[in-house]
Amino acid sequence: MKRVFSGIQPTGDLHIGNYLGAIRNWVKIGEQIGKDAIFCIVDYHAITIPHDRELLGRLTFDAALANMAAGLDPNKIVLFAQSHVPEHLELGWVFSTQTPLGELERMTQFKDKSEQHSVLAGLLMYPVLQAADILLYKADTVPVGEDQIQHIELTREIARRFNAKFSPENPVFPEPKASIDKSAARVPGLDNSGKMSKSKNNTLELLEPQAALWDKIRVAPTDPARVRRNDPGTPEKCVIFSYHKLFSNLDTIQEVDVGCRTAGIGCIDCKKLLMVGLMETLEPIQARAAHFQAHPHEVTDALVAGAEHCQKIARETMLEVRDAIGLLRPNSIRPVIQ
Ligand code: TYM
Numbered sequence: 001m002k003r004v005f006s007g008i009q010p011t012g013d014l015h016i017g018n019y020l021g022a023i024r025n026w027v028k029i030g031e032q033i034g035k036d037a038i039f040c041i042v043d044y045h046a047i048t049i050p051h052d053r054e055l056l057g058r059l060t061f062d063a064a065l066a067n068m069a070a071g072l073d074p075n076k077i078v079l080f081a082q083s084h085v086p087e088h089l090e091l092g093w094v095f096s097t098q099t100p101l102g103e104l105e106r107m108t109q110f111k112d113k114s115e116q117h118s119v120l121a122g123l124l125m126y127p128v129l130q131a132a133d134i135l136l137y138k139a140d141t142v143p144v145g146e147d148q149i150q151h152i153e154l155t156r157e158i159a160r161r162f163n164a165k166f167s168p169e170n171p172v173f174p175e176p177k178a179s180i181d182k183s184a185a186r187v188p189g190l191d192n193s194g195k196m197s198k199s200k201n202n203t204l205e206l207l208e209p210q211a212a213l214w215d216k217i218r219v220a221p222t223d224p225a226r227v228r229r230n231d232p233g234t235p236e237k238c239v240i241f242s243y244h245k246l247f248s249n250l251d252t253i254q255e256v257d258v259g260c261r262t263a264g265i266g267c268i269d270c271k272k273l274l275m276v277g278l279m280e281t282l283e284p285i286q287a288r289a290a291h292f293q294a295h296p297h298e299v300t301d302a303l304v305a306g307a308e309h310c311q312k313i314a315r316e317t318m319l320e321v322r323d324a325i326g327l328l329r330p331n332s333i334r335p336v337i338q
Helices: 016-036 056-069 087-096 101-105 106-116 122-134 146-166 210-218 238-248 250-261 267-294 296-325
Strands: 004-008 036-043 078-083 139-144 177-179
Touching: 004 016, 004 122, 016 036, 016 250, 036 056, 036 296, 056 267, 056 296, 078 087, 078 296, 087 122, 101 250, 106 122, 106 146, 122 146, 122 296, 139 146, 146 177, 146 238, 146 296, 177 238, 210 267, 238 250, 238 267, 250 267, 267 296
Parallel strands: 004 036, 004 139, 036 078, 139 177
Antiparallel strands: none
C-alpha cells in the first residue's frame, strides 16, 4: 500500500453504510501512511444526475465536514474537492477516448441509475472519471464498499490498456486494487431491502440526532415471524441484528441472539439495546461535527490545502500522460517538424 485514493459523492448526509463500508477504513489507513492517503469529495460525479445548483456547494462542504467529524484528520491525510483539481477532467477525457462504449454500458450502477433518471452522457462516463480520480495519483489501493468493485476492475482495465498502448516499456499507471472491509462490505438498509443507500431512503445518517434515529429504528421491520411478543424469531432474518453485529459488544450480540430465538426479549427491547451501541459510535462523531460547524474555516482551510497538495501530483501525471499520447507540448523544446 503505497498510495491510497478513495472518494465519496456529496449527494446528501453521509450514512452508516458510507462510514462502516469506507470512511472508517480511510481513517485507519491514514494512521499508517499519512499524506499518501488521499480522499476526495467527488462533486463532478454528483452532477451526473440532476442536481440543485443552490445546494451543490453546501453539500460538498457538508461532506467534507462529516468526513472530518468521522475521524479524517486533514493534518495527517489529504482531503479535497474534485472540482478544485481540474486535471481529473482532463485525464477523464483522455480515458474516455480509449474506452469502448460497451464496457461502460455494462456497468451495473449505470444500468440502475439510468432506470431512475434520464441518461446524460456524463452518467455513462461516470466510471471513466472515477478511473481518472484514482490513476491521476497513481494509487495502488482503493478502499471502498462492495458496490464499487466493478468500477475498480474497469479502472484496472483502463490502466492496463493505456500502458500497453502508450507506455509499454515504462508503464505510466499501476493497476490499483479495491480494498474491502469484509465486516461491512454491504451494510443493509433499514427496510432490509438490500444496500443502505440515500436514493432508497433507507438510511441511518451519521449526524442525525438520537431522537430521529430512534423514530426510524422503532418502526423498522424485523423478522416477520415475530408477530406477537412471545413469538420466537431468527436473528439472521432481521436487519436490526445485522446492525447489532456492527455496533454492539459481544455480550449484547449474544443476549439479543438468544433472546430473539427464545422470545426472551421483544423487538422493541432489542432495538433499544441497539441504540446504546449505535450512539456509542455516533456521539463522538456528532460532537466533532458540532465543533466544525462552529469553526467552518477548519473545513475550508483543509480543502484549500488538500487541493494544493493534489494539484502538484496531478500536474506531474498529466505531463507524463500528454507526452505518452503524443500531444504537442506548449513551448516545446522538442522539434515538431524535422
Ligand atoms: P458513494 O458516494 O456512493 O459511497 C462512498 C463509499 O461508501 C461505500 N458505501 C457502502 N459501503 C457499505 N455498505 C453500504 N450500504 C454502502 N453505501 C456506500 C461505497 O462503496 C463507497 O466506497 N463512485 C463512488 C465515488 C468515487 C470513488 C472514486 C470511489 C468517485 N471516484 C474513486 C473510489 C475511488 C461512489 O459513488 O461512492
